[in-house]
Amino acid sequence: MKLAFKILIISIIDVFIIWLWFYYVDPDPSISIVLMIILPTVFFINLIVAGILWINQKRKLSQLFIINSVLTVVIANYLWPKAIKRHQNKIYDTYSFNYNDKSYQISIYKKESTFMITKSENPGSFWGFQDGTAQYKKD
Structure with missing residues (x-):
């Protein structure tokens, strides 16, 4: 399987897992500072997996997780505002008009x-x- 296809598959899995996590957390805007913990954690988890695979002589798969460590941070950074908007829509209704x-x-x-x-x-x-x-x- 080509590396690009593997990256695509892992990225799709990442989107699913991260969105489930954010769905469970149901963040409100006041906890956005937690991104300073979430993003590095997600980054380093992928690097740890890459290191374990590198030690076990699975170099191609290790490269995949190194690339994925950056992609996962980008995905999480993209999905966080969507999760906050979902939370806000769940608890607030807003209507505007001019008169x-x-x-x-x-x-x-x-x-x-x-x-x-x-x-x-x-x-x-x-x-x-x-x-x-x-x-x-x-x-």
């Missing part, structure tokens, strides 16, 4: 069934003027 040259945004926090309405008259400035408990109905 009389003013922008309004309704944010609903699903866990506590609360809402907040903010108003903006100028880009970059807004203030909350209404909040309370949200009640969900069928439609």
Whole structure:
């Protein structure tokens, strides 16, 4: 099997494993600093596997894991924001509309069934003027 095809297969497996891990962790934006631990850990795990394979005289497979150590970091760095967006979509609903040259945004926090309405008259400035408990109905 060619090296490029093997890299593709391992990369697909990496995407699956990393996404399952991020799905299980369900990260919120406040823990993004943990990437400083996750990315080097994933990198060094692949290098350790490469070293073990190198010692066991499996040089081609070892090269594959050396290449994969870099690819895995890139994949994890790409999937992390997707996992955070998934988390945010799971707990928040946001709706925006304009009325009389003013922008309004309704944010609903699903866990506590609360809402907040903010108003903006100028880009970059807004203030909350209404909040309370949200009640969900069928439609």
